[in-house]
Amino acid sequence: MFIEIKQVNKQYMNKENEPVDILKDINLSINKGEFISILGPSGCGKSTLLNIVAGLTKATNGNVLVSDKLIEKPGKDRGMVFQQAALFPWLNVTENVTFPLKKEMSKKDAQDVAKKYLKMVQLGKYMDHYPHELSGGMQQRVSIARALAMNPDILLMDEPFGALDEQTRSRLHTQLESIWTETKKTILFVTHSISESIKLSDRIIVMGTKPGTILQDIKVDIPRPRD
Numbered sequence: 001m002f003i004e005i006k007q008v009n010k011q012y013m014n015k016e017n018e019p020v021d022i023l024k025d026i027n028l029s030i031n032k033g034e035f036i037s038i039l040g041p042s043g044c045g046k047s048t049l050l051n052i053v054a055g056l057t058k059a060t061n062g063n064v065l066v067s068d069k070l071i072e073k074p075g076k077d078r079g080m081v082f083q084q085a086a087l088f089p090w091l092n093v094t095e096n097v098t099f100p101l102k103k104e105m106s107k108k109d110a111q112d113v114a115k116k117y118l119k120m121v122q123l124g125k126y127m128d129h130y131p132h133e134l135s136g137g138m139q140q141r142v143s144i145a146r147a148l149a150m151n152p153d154i155l156l157m158d159e160p161f162g163a164l165d166e167q168t169r170s171r172l173h174t175q176l177e178s179i180w181t182e183t184k185k186t187i188l189f190v191t192h193s194i195s196e197s198i199k200l201s202d203r204i205i206v207m208g209t210k211p212g213t214i215l216q217d218i219k220v221d222i223p224r225p226r227d
């Protein structure tokens, strides 16, 4: 199994310093190349679960394995895309994408890689633009290119299109589908939208709240595209 989430629990301390269960008994096995949605109401622990897989948050108990290796911190094998693109405003589009690549390769190679992925997200013409010159959807495409440029096996996406209007979101769905087909990444996509999860993913993990648990694991067997 590519990703194994084993008996993961997460607790936080409340104001009275009592432990509160946020995630309880989360078990999940994920194959390479799957496109999985983690679907559930706001506050059920989706982001917490994604952050544990990312290595940004520690589970209280249990563990996450990727290719049999224990996840303890962020790594190049896992690219992240958040709801806010969080681009550096003083860097242009290309520089935003090459920024994390600098330690990995020469400047020239980094620029070639940035170009490849910016073309993939259809921003080839905007490589010299600055973030404030781009729409929200375009900024989010830059952040997807930035994540892809590190060539991670896994893309962890936390409500990446949640702040966008319906039309833009729909266009980005189509783009993400072709990126997934082209790159064969394993994608974990957090959303509270049922329609978004059905449209995009192969498999939907439905979570319930208080505490966050997995209620259902549903295989989506509808041919693509699903408009």
Ligand code: ADP
Binding pocket: 012, 013, 022, 040, 041, 042, 043, 044, 045, 046, 047, 048, 049
């Ligand atoms: P979701 O992504 O499904 O909206 P989150 O994972 O963001 O849910 O949050 C799950 C629950 O954990 C929420 O009730 C939230 O208030 C709580 N929570 C998240 N982070 C912390 C924290 N650092 N300290 C205390 N409670 C937290």
Ligand code: ADP
Binding pocket: 133, 134, 135, 136, 137, 138, 141, 167, 168, 169, 171, 172
């Ligand atoms: P997205 O759905 O990715 O947000 P938009 O609907 O914002 O895309 O934009 C569609 C196209 O219009 C873009 O690919 C770009 O060519 C152009 N465009 C939109 N907003 C801007 C902007 N602020 N500056 C320059 N070009 C823009």
